[in-house]
Amino acid sequence: MGSCARLRLRLTAPWPARCESSHDPPRRGSCRSRGVLPSEPKIRCVPGSTCREAGILLGRGADPRPRRSRSLPAPDLERSNTPSMTTPPTWPHTPVVRPKDRKQRIESAATQAFALRGYHQVSMSDVAASVGISAPALYRHFANKYDLFKHTAFGIVDAVETATDDAAESAAVIGAPPAQQSAALIGATLDSLIKRRGTGEIIRWESRYLEPADRASVDQRLAKVYGRFSTVLKQLRPNLRSDDAALQSRAAFAVLASVSMHRTSISSAAADYLRAAAQRAFDAELPETESYVAPAATGIPSTAKREQIVARSIELFFARGYNLVSIEEIGGAVGITASGVYRHFESKSGILAAACSRAAEYLGQVTREVFAAVDNHEAALDGLIDAYVEAQLAHHRLLQVYIAESTNLGDDERERLIALQRDHVEEWAGLLRAVKPQFSASEARCVAHAGFHVVDSLGRVLAWQDTPSNRTRVAHMLRAVLDV
Template identity: 45%
Template sequence: MSAIAPAAAPARTRPKDRRQQIAMAAAEAFSERGYHQVSMGDVAAAVGISAPALYRHFPNKYALFVDAAERLANGLLEATDAFEASGVESDAAAAPSGAEPAPADEAAARAAFDAIVTAVVESTIDNRRTGGLYRWEGRYLEPDDRAKLRAAFSKLTARVGRPLSRLREAEGRAVDDSDLLLLASGVLSVVASITAHHTNLPRRQLADLLVAACDDVAETELPTVGAPAAAETGGLASASKRELIIREALVLFHRRGYHDTGIEDLSAAVGLTTSGFYRHFASKSDLLLEACLRASERLVATTAEALGGADSPAVGLDRLVDAYVAHSFTHHELMSVYFSDAGALPPVELERLRTLQRNHVDEWSALLRAVRADLSAAEARFRVHAGLNVVVDIGRLVHWDPSESNRRRVAALVRSALGVS
């Protein structure tokens, strides 16, 4: 009897959506761990393919990063394309100048604004695991690619701004272009805040919470703009080389990013040789840890000082908002490094820092719940993250100009995001 020939193995076929799988795996990794902490091998392993197979789709890691950033921006634009094309906001036309707006006009304007915000919210929830990518990693884009991404987000801001403007007009509270930019940017910052943390809520509850927070921000009465703050002299430089290294490191890390700043750059900035640098810090990572711990300690001190003179939770929260905004504008380089470069720390130190960050948010959340008993613990955390996110995003928008009016305007947006305005 002749032997039965073994059945031929089924031919392996490449999935049609392989490139999409790769792009999503890369976007999630970049968003969670940072551009420099992710290798092509990490992405290939996440998809379950070999590195050579990955290179058939993307020539290098930068191409993957650009693709991920563009998908993020284009996804948000596609989510709002229908509103742009259909002119859904047209029903929200404002009443004639000087006339009392009819309730129907205001209701239509509110519906149009909420519709486009809901579209952005739903898209962001769908892509929550990848949405933080551009916000913290955009500095690693080449100038042309960065300009494209900024143009896309500017387009999205304008799309949100148009129905927002009609809503304010229908309410008889029209705003000028500069206020409209801040309000629309604040709305988008509230939505984007969910990409910066892992607190969970059921999807419908989360979407409703975000839309409500966006409505609160859209209703913000912004203080008038004052004169720009006078240029600061910077004071006297510390004689300590260690302190000088930390100060210059914050500037360079903020401007270039941690990974694109070398020991040679840091040493040259303070007039040291490389060997001189190592007399003060064992490594660049130790320097980053020192900066991050310092940022955390200052936040704790700022919070304690703000709450120390408060005689009620409402007063304490009000004082904390002002203190946090002032602190962020004064130390924006330190705060930027604290939130955006901490991912480069060793795992043990990173977890230590994240615990400190969670404790800080917990303090805000407890205070907010003392003022707003209607919020659950999770809802309060979402509101707090939204408020803290607004400080960063609007601070960048106004180039961290520390004028009193800028700080007051940002603080007003933060109170709205918290829901206590």
């Protein structure tokens, strides 16, 4: 007797070949005459293929229906996306081509994310999604989130360091006079920083989360950049005292670096003004430093636990960063347990919100007092300069936490405080436009941000020493930058 085809279908895809089935009428010698049910299809191979290619093994007297796996359920061929025996596959598959600049795209996306949301608020999945790849694909380029963060911080410093080095070397090669070297250095630095808008927060705030060796590397390279400015300034003004040169070179760099701290549009006129402002920082004549003996400390701390919690939290957040401070540490600083802290605040974020609200209210009160005491815009701007410098030096911990840590607040509280910060910028921009009508609204905001960053940078240089002499010198530099 003849044999009947035995069928076994492999449940894999794609199929290298296919077979077709039919229900032809029975004839002598057919599968039906050999005991196969009339409803069962017989197998007919397509020309050009073999049964072995189609996954069919020949045997004797077997049921031609597909066998069901003992461990897997039978596939639903109507719903499955797996190609069927009668559906030709698309072959060969088109390979996915990775862009050659994928690593650069990842670094760019990560830089923006870390600057906008902070190191601890960004995950590898967030960065991968923004680039349109999977998280495992991201790990082909960077070992972990810290590795990616370190590369972004180093990349920012690399760009500025390269720009200042190239400008200084080019000017030296042609033997340019000091004034031309100064202009070249200022222009190259500004051009480099404009290309990296909104990334300055990584160096200004987030770099404290770098490991000690990496943080030291960033600081050393920034010191080299500051040294470039100081060298050019000393060539321009050989008789300048070293402490004045350090202060003025940092002020000039701060004017230029301010463009990386905000996202206000920068017109060509605004860029020209910033270059001129940096040059004015070089040219300023600072008042002499006066000796000062700090008075004996007066006053006593509050006895209210809620007030103590806020005060100690501000100090801890300023020293180490919000994300590295625990509720247990805050409680220990005021002599209570973590549960004792929760009797006054629902969460650590609630403590931060209380501190930031206090800072916003303080700046608003300072501004209102200045406006109430004058009768013209020039006097208001002059008074606001002195009041702002005094506030930054006297309450630098509070105001630094206010600016640096607002990204860690809840959405509603963060939006409220960001609106207050914008209002504060608009107060300054409005005064600047009243005194200098040639400014557009965006230009005035750019200049205001430059002034804020100058005060912040000089406060760091002076280690936040709140003395009458330091207040006078910082205010003098701010007036030079604003040209008032």
